Amino acid sequence: MLKANGLTKKYGAFTALNALDLEIGEGDIFCLLGANGAGKSTTINLFLNFIEPTNGNATINDMDVSKHPLETKQILSYIPENLMLYPNLTGLENLDFFCGLGGKNYSKDELDTLLQQSGLQTHFINKRVQNYSKGMRQKVGIALARAREAKVLLLDEPTSGLDPKASNEFSELLLEMKDKGVTTLMATHDLFRAKDTGTHIGIMKEGVLVEKFESKDVSFQDLEKLYLKHMHN
Amino acid sequence: MKTSIRIAKKEIKIALREKLVLTLSCIILVLLGISLYTGVIAYQQQQKTITNAQEEKREEWLGQGDKHPHIAAHFGTFIFKPKTVLSLFDFGLDTYTGTSVYLEAHYQHQFMFRPAQDHSSMIRFGELSSALVLQILMPLLIIFLAYASFTKEKERGTLRLLSSQGVTLTSIAWGKILAYFIILLVILVPFALGLLLLSYWLKTPDTVADLGIRIVLLGSTYMAYIFIFVVLSVLVSLKSSISRNALLTLLTCWILFTIIIPKTIANLGESLYPLPSMKIYKEAILKDKADGLDGKTPRAERMTKLEKELLTKHKVDSVQQLPFNYEGVRMQAGEEYGDKVYDVHWGRLLNIFNKQNKLGSYVSVVNPYIALRNISMGLSATDLNASIDFQKKVENYRRIFIKKMNDDMAENSEYGKFYEYSVGLDMWKSVEDFTYKTPSIYTTLKKYALELASLFCWTIALILFLNYITRKTKPTNG
Known part of the structure; x- marks a missing residue:
């Protein structure tokens, strides 16, 4: 449903995202973990076509988001860290x-x-x-x-700053939507929420996807160790 | 289009809930109401004064009794400049160009009773006319209405949400423009209706040619001007990162357009093409009348030449033997030479006025305010061209009036018996009252072709630029 092929974004000499290859199947919830500036939001923004990739491409339902910005947006819904309404x-x-x-x-x-x-x-x-x-x-x-x-949900740290109850309710709603076949890409700092909600987890560091695995294959403790290992390196 | 309409509806709903917009709109509406009211009062007062004075002067003219026609030519008459119904809306230069002129033989008098002379310096700076409110204050309302149109969306984060719904920036921009335009129409429509009703109610004499077309054109040009400021404000907001920057940029544009550029151009025009003082102008006319336009044929020489020509033509030895009163012919010849001198000097003055005006016209290409101000005065027949046209027609009337007196003297009186000859009421009645009609709309539009082209080009250029910019801009990097 969601694909990134060598997706790269550079700002001058700084590489925000480096050759990201990613595939998220229908009904999957892919959680991107990483520190600030790891490239999570850049990935979301590229899928939203809010920024142009330097190299590579992002596709939704086999449509290149740069070439079909309106069509791809018809099937997605985006919730930022702090959803602002009127x-x-x-x-x-x-x-x-x-x-x-x-x-x-x-x-x-x-x-x-x-x-x-x-x-x-x-x-x-x-x-x-x-x-x-x-x-x-x-x-x-x-x-x-x-x-x-929406067939696709793009979430940029949607539970950041929410109290545990609200955060839990949010996760339940995501799982409910997953059951209806909605594909989700969620950038988050919340390891617990990623393990609890996500079907797949990726860890990003300095614009590179350094780990990618199914959520069921790791325990919460292993996930935490793995995450900290990458952050300390 | 559907998306833009939906966005427009939302913008209007929000604007109605924001007290600032409502307050500003009310202020503008009140100012328009006051300006219209003062316009009506000024119009009625002046119209009444003019009508009374004109009737009084006509009675004086008809009741002057029997006298020599040349004495009647010096008795003279007054002509009053009629107020046009559109001067309710745009006072233009009416306040500065004078309302009446005294007509007599030999002299072209200047217009008197300029309303600005009677006002304080604040009023002289610019009276509160509806045109002034729409030309200067309306753009301010537009700026306050639209400066945050995009920056607020960016600051709040709603622009990203909007874009993520598959809405293009072009649709968002046009939705906002549509909303602001509707809000402004809500202010303008009652005002325009009020203006139309008042003009009908006042039932003015038919002074303005092509009144209907002028009203339609005034409406269209003001709409274009408002549109230009709305699009400009939305564009600046789109390209600004924060609301404060957008507001500062737009206020700078407003000050440049409405204050700095017009004042600079007016001063530059005066410096590049200075007008002679009234004293120098009048002295030059008197000198040329006395010494001749070439400076070598004084009045006495011209008269001797005329006398010789007439004696030769009629094959007689003295002016007494001519088949007409030579005095009448001599006076008319002197009058005509005076007219020729006046035309030369007046032509020079007009040439300077035209050069100054042309400078303003050229600058209107980069300043829609100057373009609209000039067009508005032109269409309201309160501009310099209308004033010049009126003066020309008055001068023609004076010439016909004086010629009638001189011709009568030449044809019906005897040489050397000035005081023995007199005419009466029949003669005075034969001098028709002066009536005035402004130049046609075609003549007016020709004078303001550059200004009209400027407004048109600004409108088209902004539409194209907005569409280009909104296609090129990403919602994240305004």
């Missing part, structure tokens, strides 16, 4: 607006249900987003992904 609109209005942009039109009741299913408390649905916590905004993001019936 503060002067309510959660429901934000969801309605973003759904409409993707050509999905829902009734007020359907939007209401989507937000509730994504864990947003009922009495907040019609309140302006300026009163929302970060976790509540992330839930609107999940509702948006559901509403858009």
Whole structure:
């Protein structure tokens, strides 16, 4: 579903991402681990076509994202570390607006249900987003992904800063979407969440994918050791 | 298009919830209302004064009693410049060009009663006309409305979310432009309707030629101007990294466009093409009348030559034997020579005015404010060209009026019996009242071709540039 072929991004002499080869199958949750500046967000941005690759290419559903930016975005949903919505609109209005942009039109009741299913408390649905916590905004993001019936989720540290309960709820929603065949690429610092939620894990360091394995093949302790080994080297 | 409309709806909803936009819009609407109200008051007062004075002067002219036509030519009359209905909207140079002129034989008097003379220095700097509000304050509202159109999205992170939905920056930009345009229309439509109703209610004399076309063109050029500022503001916001930079850039543009460039060009025009002082101008005319345009044929010589020519032509020995009153012919000849001298000096003055104006026209290519200001005054018939046209028509009227008096004297009176001859009411009635109609819209548009081309090119260039930039820009690197 998601493929990176020799994907490279350079900023002058600095290489942010170096020849990344990656393949993520349908329904997989691939968690990218790494320190700040390891190239996780660069990878996400390249798949979103927010930046142009220096070399190589990124494909979604066999479509090169650079050549088919609109088509690929039709099937993906993106949730950044801090999902920002329009503060002067309510959660429901934000969801309605973003759904409409993707050509999905829902009734007020359907939007209401989507937000509730994504864990947003009922009495907040019609309140302006300026009163929302970060976790509540992330839930609107999940509702948006559901509403858009996204086949691909690109998540850039989506649980960073969330309290454990909200983080857990978020993971449950991801697993629920996985069961529906949604493919996820998630950049995260959270080893526990990666092990708990991900089907595959990759460790990045200085723009290079140094490890790649299935999550079931390692215990949490092994994962931690492996991660720290790479970070210390 | 659907996407842009959806974005526009969202922008309008947010704008309505943001109090700053509402407050600014209300301020502009109030200012437009005040300017329109003061325009109507000024128009009504001046129109009333003009009508009363004109009637009074006509009565004086008709009731002057029996007298010699040349004395009547010096008794003279006053002509009043009619206010055009469009001066409600754009006062233009009306405040500075004077409202009445005294007509008499031999002299071309200057216009008197310039309203600016009666005002304080603050008013002289620029009266609050609706045109001024739309030309100078409306761009400020647009800047405050749109400076953060993209920077706020970038700062909040919503631009990335928008782009991740498969929405192009081009669609986002046009959605925002559409929204701002609709918000501005909400302000402008009631104002335009008010203006139209007022012009109908005031039922003014038909002074302005092609009024309907002028109104449509005024509306279109102002729309183009507003569009230019909206697109420019959105473009600057798109290319700025933070809102503060966008606001500073746009305010700098506004100051350059509306204050610095126009003042600099006006000063430069005066320095490059200086106008003679009124004293020097009048003295030069008097000198040329006395010494001749070539400086070698004084008045007495010209009159002797005329006398000789007439005596030869009519084969007589003295002016008394001529079949007409030589005094009348001599006076008319002197009048015509004076007109010739006046035309030469007035032509030189016009040439300087034209050079100064052309400089402004050239600069309008890089400054849409100057382009619109000139077009607006032109279409409202309150510009220098309208004033010059009025002065030319008044001068023609004066010449016909004086010629009528001189011709009557030549044809009907006897040489040497000046005070014995007089005419009365029938003669005074035969001098028709002065009526004025502005130049046609075609003539006006020809004068402002460069300014119109400038607004058109700015509009097209900004559309093309916006489409190009939005295609080339990534949402992450505004």
